[in-house]
Amino acid sequence: xxxxxxxxxxxxxxxxxxxxxxxxxxxxxxxxxxxxxxxxxxxxxxxxxxxxxxxxxxxxxxxxxxxxxxxxxxxxxxxxxxxxxxxxxxxxxxxxxxxxxxxxxxxxxxxxxxxxxxxxxxxxxxxxxxxxxxxxxxxxxxxxxxxxxxxxxxxxxxxxxxxxxxxxxxxxxxxxxxxxxxxxxxxxxxxxxxxxxxxxxxxxxxxxxxxxxxxx
Numbered sequence: 001x002x003x004x005x006x007x008x009x010x011x012x013x014x015x016x017x018x019x020x021x022x023x024x025x026x027x028x029x030x031x032x033x034x035x036x037x038x039x040x041x042x043x044x045x046x047x048x049x050x051x052x053x054x055x056x057x058x059x060x061x062x063x064x065x066x067x068x069x070x071x072x073x074x075x076x077x078x079x080x081x082x083x084x085x086x087x088x089x090x091x092x093x094x095x096x097x098x099x100x101x102x103x104x105x106x107x108x109x110x111x112x113x114x115x116x117x118x119x120x121x122x123x124x125x126x127x128x129x130x131x132x133x134x135x136x137x138x139x140x141x142x143x144x145x146x147x148x149x150x151x152x153x154x155x156x157x158x159x160x161x162x163x164x165x166x167x168x169x170x171x172x173x174x175x176x177x178x179x180x181x182x183x184x185x186x187x188x189x190x191x192x193x194x195x196x197x198x199x200x201x202x203x204x205x206x207x208x209x210x211x212x213x214x215x216x
Contacts (some may be wrong), residue, residue, distance in 0.1 A: 053116020
């Protein structure tokens with residue numbers, strides 16, 4: 001299973017996408033949505049952070065500039081190589097976030113995950129968020145974004161529901177979050193921001209939740 005996932009992200013997703021798109025056309029690289037929450041985000045204590053599912057690293061660079069000591073984490077060695085070329089001083093780590101996260105307990109000030117934690121079934125999602133809770137300091141923050149359930153209207157022709165709000169969409173799997181799922185999965189966090197927004201990713205409309213959550 002892990003081998004199939006690695007193959008998808010390396011050879012199907014990132015390699016094909018980067019081969020078929022010039023970097024100038026990657027609209028999401030300039031969409032730094034955290035800026036609109038800067039009055040809240042800038043109060044987070046600076047320290048060690050991970051960019052979980054970092055992709056091409058637009059938020060790695062953002063977090064470094066904000067004063068965090070960042071490790072960029074992704075399952076794709078291909079995209080980590082691209083990130084390192086773009087940000088030579090970046091610290092990179094290839095990980096599969098469906099497994100235990102390779103960080104010490106209570107060692108991080110911030111876990112940031114931009115559109116990267118919504119690919120898993122209920123059990124795996126529960127375990128991932130428990131791991132995020134484990135590695136955060138007592139005053140740590142979990143910040144990120146996930147697909148909204150309203151996105152279903154864009155994928156309903158090809159999506160197969162495997163369990164409530166969790167679908168197979170062609171070669172990949174995706175969870176679409178409702179407010180009730182936040183109440184369930186994030187019960188150990190207090191939300192300072194939880195906004196449902198419409199934006200553009202990969203030159204197409206996307207509806208997503210943006211969140212800033214502090215460990216209780």
